Amino acid sequence: MSRSDYDVAILGGGLAGLSLAVRLAEPRFRHLRILIVEPRTQYRRDKTWCYWRLGPHPFEAAVTQRWTRWLVTGPGGRIERSASGMPYECIPADEFYELALARIAGAPNIEMWQGIEAAPIEDCEGVCLGLPGGKRARLAFDSRRPPKLGQHGLAQRFVGREVEVSRPIFDPGCATLMDLEPAREGVHFTYVLPTSRTRALVEDTWFAPPDAMLPCHSDALAEWLHARRAGDCRVLFEEAGCLPMDPHFQPARGRRLVPLGAAAGAHRPATGYAFGTIQTQCDSIRDDVERALAEGRMPPAGRRPAIVRGMDRALLTLLTHRPAMAPRLFPALFAHCPAHRLVRFLADRPNAGDLAAVIFATARGLCQATSEEPATSDVGNPSARLPALFHRLFSRRALLHGSVVEPETAVEQIQQGVHCVSEAQLMRARNNAEKSPYPE
């Protein structure tokens, strides 16, 4: 058997690499020799991570803001929601790095190499890390390569600026997840994270093909602030991203060279959220690492359930072919789905009831959006027929049953196979039955 210099190597000291390292810095892992490899020589704030808090995690001391209310607004309505015990939290990357690096520095068995790149190769006895001195590890977690942007499909493209403005225009108790107005051609919205009446991170975001020419983010941000009479504006920080929204991404994995973080598919294709999923992933690696070292292979990581992948795929296909529906669809989804159920779905931890509730709310949102959307000539495309399908399903059920129920009851009934609609839905369905723009 060949000599190994380390038991565990963590390749990439970003969100996922440091999240895992902090867990392995616990005293019970002191007998393990651990190496982190990171090309950066200095850490700075390069991102702002937000997520819904569904349980404890090791970085709570780095949380700088917590919102108990969130807002989605567009021509489809102004929907403000909250879910008790599930705040939306914010961790600026510099706070995260500082806390993580301090915890790691306290673990004498963890070495960190900065300013160097790994190029690992797995062989039958472990992983050769591609570092000076031919270092080897028994097990390596690799977060170096996030999924590539594909030529097809959508990417989440955004520029965010933390601004200090002269007029008190923000509500520090409420995060705006999507301000979909003014409606533009394509899926476009402004995301606002206020920290005081005069200070907020404001992001201009598009779901658009990676190579699409987009209007200037700076102009859009300036317009948004101007429309709210923000007054003078000072930019304190800027971040930007282009996250692939690829529902088909499948990470390659070996027995001992195991992908981690975004490289392991942690980014939720439909939303770009990864923080919570990365924490769950690192918890499960911590629980399995001793067994993996003993057996010489890491047990396969759990994939997102097929139904969630299918729902993301359907939504993204719909947004690709019918972007004009977004300003009505998203407010309707937030309006019709119970907040705690939607939060668990968005945070990648849905149960069966949550999935049913989201499907039901999406279907209602689609009915609402299709009834207000102009006809298109794209009906030959299967995904373009999706709204029509929901439309027909709900129209017929509405006309057959004509029942009136609350969303929670509807969810239970959907789970039992009994479909139903609300009174407003019934009215719309009746009105639309005669004037559907889609072929039957």
Ligand SMILES: Cc1cc2nc3c(=O)[nH]c(=O)nc-3n(C[C@H](O)[C@H](O)[C@H](O)COP(=O)(O)OP(=O)(O)OC[C@H]3O[C@@H](n4cnc5c(N)ncnc54)[C@H](O)[C@@H]3O)c2cc1C
């Ligand atoms: C601007 C921005 C804002 C975001 N905001 C949110 C948010 O609010 N909520 C949310 O849930 N998600 C958010 N995300 C998405 C996601 O959380 C992040 O992309 C997250 O950083 C992914 O973590 P990671 O560890 O997989 O990748 P990274 O954090 O990118 O880490 C990868 C690491 O690998 C290192 N590396 C590269 N090459 C090598 C090499 N050859 N050898 C060794 N190391 C290497 C890199 O230097 C880097 O440190 C955001 C993303 C961006 C870009």
